[in-house]
Amino acid sequence: MTQHDPQNLQARKARLRNSFIAQLPHRVRELRQHLSQLAPGQQDAPHLQEIHRILHTLKGSGATFGVPEVMSTARGAEQSLSRVLDGEAPITSKLLDELAAQLETLERLEFEYAPSLPQERAPEVDLPAQRSGRDIASCRGEHSIYVCDDDPEMAGALAMQLGCFGYRVTPFTSLTRLCQAVTTAPPAAVILDVVFPEGRNAGPDTLVEINRITGQRVPTIFMSNREDFAARLHAVQAGGSAYCTKPVKTVEMVEILDLITDTTPAEPFHILIVDDDPDLAQYHALILEQAGMVTRVLSDPAEVLQQLETFKADLVLIDLYMPRCSGLELAQVLRQVPRHISLPIIYVSSETDAARQFKALAAGADGFLTKPLEPQRLVTEIRLRAERMRTLRSLMVRDSLTGLFNHNTILQLLEIAVAAALRGNTPLSFAMIDIDRFKQVNDGHGHNIGDQVLMALGRSLRLRMRESDVVGRYGGEEFAVVMLGATAERAQQVLDTLRLNFAEVTFVGAGGQQFHCSFSAGLAALPDFTDAATLQEAADRALYLAKRRGRNRVECAPIASATPPR
The missing domain is CATH 3.40.50.2300 (Response regulator)
Structure with missing residues (x-):
């Protein structure tokens, strides 16, 4: 967030106060003009409403800008009008006299405050019509993560799994080398085992030392075969951000990493x-x-x-x-x-x-x-x-499970993107993605595990696609991606890379059983298809073709193909 100068704030507020004082003569003239149109016996007169509005404004602005005499005078006049405004009494000569006297007070205040104004009236503050949002580069897929476990196979396997979700992961098997790396090139987060040859709590003890050396708290996820309270407490006292038990569930680990490494400032209100x-x-x-x-x-x-x-x-x-x-x-x-x-x-x-x-x-x-x-x-x-x-x-x-755009929204955004691409004569590709044999996952491992697979693919899409791409959950196990500025060839390359990475992710099902999933994708692009509806139909045909040709593949829509039965 931009740091604002308090002195500049005070200067701008002072200019606004001066502007308010300088406007007093004009406001009083307006009040006199409306007051001159009132006569005893009237009720619900339009001029009375205008007098009330101006007094109401003077009361609020006088209080806001530190001009209490104006505030109290306007408030007194406004209160004098209350019964008339509520339709409880007509305008009387006494009321008109009271209003005239209060206007004289406001006129006197004009002259009292006038000497406090600068010789030349300060210009009004020129607020921008819309200040642009903060220009923030996307950090997705660029977070550096250190993994440290004395089991080299464990460290390497976890590094590979996390790499499939777009993180840059460096494995370590030595606490000493981890400390050296953190102090030389601090990572976005550390994943650290609890037990090492140096001791049962060597991991948390090392984190304490790292935080002391760096002078800041390094986001850290502890992992361990230990599930006892003492181990968890030691990890918390050392400054750990989370604690995962082994065998580590990659999807769970990625969820935590997404949370603790997200440094993107929120879009301003x-x-x-x-x-x-x-x-x-x-x-x-x-x-x-x-x-x-x-x-x-x-x-x-x-x-x-x-x-x-x-x-x-x-x-x-x-x-x-x-x-x-x-x-x-x-x-x-x-x-x-x-x-x-x-x-x-x-x-x-x-x-x-x-x-x-x-x-x-x-x-x-x-x-x-x-x-x-x-x-x-x-x-x-x-x-x-x-x-x-x-x-x-x-x-x-948005879809409540994956956080991606829901079915209706992704189709609306597709129409908007197609219209923009046609106006600008730029390429656009639309992809339909479907998880292969997803029913077997739900039937064999339960819907909770199936949800983990859906979340994993949704997160992979968010991490791997560009900031300008639009990703949504089309329904069930189907996803949709609008790739702005991407030709069919480029879109196919991106989806193939994503497909290969997703197939490497290890899921843990019922009874600790490990399994993998794949997906198929159908792709259609402008200018082969000329509107949102035909793009959607063509991508769906290409997805059907990918399924028919063996799954776990990306197919581009044939331009002149007919819609096959499904």
Whole structure:
């Protein structure tokens, strides 16, 4: 995450405060214009709504930017309007006199704060429309792993197995050589036996020494024939990340390695801020950006639906009181659109009346934050709700077992990729993959072991395919891959390498029985087939051909073949 300069933060906040103060004369003129249109005896006057909105904004912004006199004056005027706004009383001469007096107070405050402004008004902060996400290179398949076991066959076999999942593994049989290697070229993780000729707990003792020498905690997975509590406790006290008993299950080991070596920063949350007060909107954007989020600011609610087409917001932060379209009305509009039904909506307002807050929440919002907002609370509230949204969105588009895109999503992404490839005149390949004789695995070893095989192939696909490729679980034991920019020849080479590696993975079934699996794949590519539907049908035909020709192979779709019976 980018480190932000606190002094720069304070400077930007000061500029926003100056901008707010400089806008006071304009706001007061607006209030006077609307006040001049009111007369005693009126009720539910549109000008009264505008006066309330402006006062509400001044109250929240005054509190946020540290101008308490403006905040308290605006709050007093807003409270004077409460009975009229609730339809409980008409506009009276007394009310109009009170509002006029409070406007005079605001005008006096204009002149009191004016000397604190710079000679030239500070320019408004120009927030980017969308800050680009962090440019992070993929580390998949590049993690260096050290394996140390005094049994050379064990160390070598585990190194080979993990290599099939894309890790670069170096085996060691000596604790001394392991220490030298770690201090010279630190790995992403260490897999270390517990028992060595040096002692029953020589592995954990060595890790303590390694961490002391390097001055940092090296992620370590212990493996051992020992299952006793004392061995596990010693491993924990030494700083171990996990503990696996022998015989080591490769799939289990890979799951742990994936977890402890994943250093990819999470994609920053995208927050859409809708507020007719540009200074306050920019201040909230500033706070969220300092916390590593990406923001987009809008002052016109009518632009929200269009912006959401390109800005994939995790959450929308909406001011409650805006002209022409209130926050409540905007929330109702968003809830009319099926794809935005679950989009988190948070109101931000200085409204403290519980009944009005409840009415606003009933429109379909998820929370209500009261101005002034303490920065840490704003960040925490937004992060919690955005994280929930991201989790729900992931559950909707991903397969729960493998974490890959589900059937519907992979087909939608195929259509999008095909359209992009045709526009750019670039190659694209689509592959259907099926695990050979998978029913025998489930029947012979049970569905739990079958799930391990599915997870292993899913993980192999994630590790071996490029970042730009799209991988999904098509259904059952079938997977699908969209390979952007890959010709049929290149795609076949990649899939063949993956097929050979997967066939080397050893699975442990019922009663400790070891077995291997293979897969068959069918491949179709642009421009031989010209749309998503024909690509899918052609890849399915090629998969059938691979099965018919003996399985454990990759076949390219014949261009003019007919669909055979299955």
